[in-house]
Amino acid sequence: MSPMNAQSQIEPPLGLILELTHRCPLQCPYCSNPLALERAHDELPAAIWLDVLDQAAALGVMQVHFSGGEPTAYQALPRLVARAADRGIYTNLITSGVTLDRARLARLAEAGLDHVQISFQDVQPDSADRIAGYAGAHARKLAAAARVREAGLALTLNFVVHRHNAQRVPRMIELGEELGAGRVEIAHVQYYGWGLINRAALLPTRAQLDAVTAAVEAGRARLKGKLVIDYVVPDYYARRPKACMGGWARRFINVSPAGRALPCQAAETLPGFEFPSVRDRSLAEIWQRDPAFARFRGTEWMPEPCRSCERREIDWGGCRCQAFALTGDAARTDPACALAPDHELILAAVAERPATPPAFVYRRMEGTQPSRTASAVITSK
Numbered sequence: 001m002s003p004m005n006a007q008s009q010i011e012p013p014l015g016l017i018l019e020l021t022h023r024c025p026l027q028c029p030y031c032s033n034p035l036a037l038e039r040a041h042d043e044l045p046a047a048i049w050l051d052v053l054d055q056a057a058a059l060g061v062m063q064v065h066f067s068g069g070e071p072t073a074y075q076a077l078p079r080l081v082a083r084a085a086d087r088g089i090y091t092n093l094i095t096s097g098v099t100l101d102r103a104r105l106a107r108l109a110e111a112g113l114d115h116v117q118i119s120f121q122d123v124q125p126d127s128a129d130r131i132a133g134y135a136g137a138h139a140r141k142l143a144a145a146a147r148v149r150e151a152g153l154a155l156t157l158n159f160v161v162h163r164h165n166a167q168r169v170p171r172m173i174e175l176g177e178e179l180g181a182g183r184v185e186i187a188h189v190q191y192y193g194w195g196l197i198n199r200a201a202l203l204p205t206r207a208q209l210d211a212v213t214a215a216v217e218a219g220r221a222r223l224k225g226k227l228v229i230d231y232v233v234p235d236y237y238a239r240r241p242k243a244c245m246g247g248w249a250r251r252f253i254n255v256s257p258a259g260r261a262l263p264c265q266a267a268e269t270l271p272g273f274e275f276p277s278v279r280d281r282s283l284a285e286i287w288q289r290d291p292a293f294a295r296f297r298g299t300e301w302m303p304e305p306c307r308s309c310e311r312r313e314i315d316w317g318g319c320r321c322q323a324f325a326l327t328g329d330a331a332r333t334d335p336a337c338a339l340a341p342d343h344e345l346i347l348a349a350v351a352e353r354p355a356t357p358p359a360f361v362y363r364r365m366e367g368t369q370p371s372r373t374a375s376a377v378i379t380s381k
């Protein structure tokens, strides 16, 4: 097959994740942003984002997720939403909710925003604020969620669960009902970046995991047809890994605040890659021809046991960033898989889970040198 034929068989990406900024008033210890956060002066100007949205529509992208950091901190957000809506792309705002006041929400709704996803740290206010590192965050989120429904927009509540809040999953689902959400996402922490630094502080027990799974199943049975409950299980207790991002460069393009195009948010942690920038390359060229995007796409790159495994086109070998974070080699089978040669690394982490969790290392701008706090740091804004 000629290279051109091979390229023409690459399906367009389903979604585009625009990390407009890494600025965020919260400090979640499992934040999916990289440890080295990008500064405001490096952020792309609106003109480039607008052009990226035009290109995305031409490429066949169906949905755009405005993310961050806190995307409402990016001033031109309503213009970007309007452009995406005008091009017929479904628009989703992924927000902490703490800055989503009435005026801001009205501008976004007017611009054509379709959906809002608000992240919650817990249902118990003092615990939620401690995890977020922000006094009063929980109350602001509740108010923002109510405003989203008043504005007639679709709402998802996202709860990241771990050892400090796993016992309150039934109440999380109830909160979704009370706030009129159409979807609740219960997602265990993913352990790379900030989550990996805080693994000992966050990893639940097997019994906690089983209780969360039972709560999700009970909620699904009780609320069938009324509320969708998505569930992201923790790799550390799974026998097989998840298909990270639906497979490397198969469904999503993530663009960092400075414009680097990535197959997933954590990909910048991988050494030896030169990820292309939307400042000087088109989205189509990046998607179809960039070597970094092609590197782990499909099954050709796979080592054994993935290469001859019947699940190779289901989980695509798991997460490349997790493979690198744990083994130092992004091309190895994800250690989360029980068949992986490095699976003992996962078993050891579970066995070494401390009975008393260490203090959180909060997500901070000085992220390349994270500092462990002796106690929860609460900031207000």
Ligand code: SF4
Binding pocket: 024, 025, 026, 027, 028, 030, 031, 032, 033, 068, 069, 070, 095, 096, 119, 363
């Ligand atoms: S996970 Fe927390 S700190 Fe990270 S961007 Fe979201 S709200 Fe901000």
Ligand code: SF4
Binding pocket: 240, 241, 305, 306, 307, 309, 310, 311, 312, 313, 315, 316, 317, 318, 333, 334, 337, 338, 339, 340
């Ligand atoms: S061996 Fe590879 S393809 Fe098979 S289940 Fe494990 S990670 Fe997935």
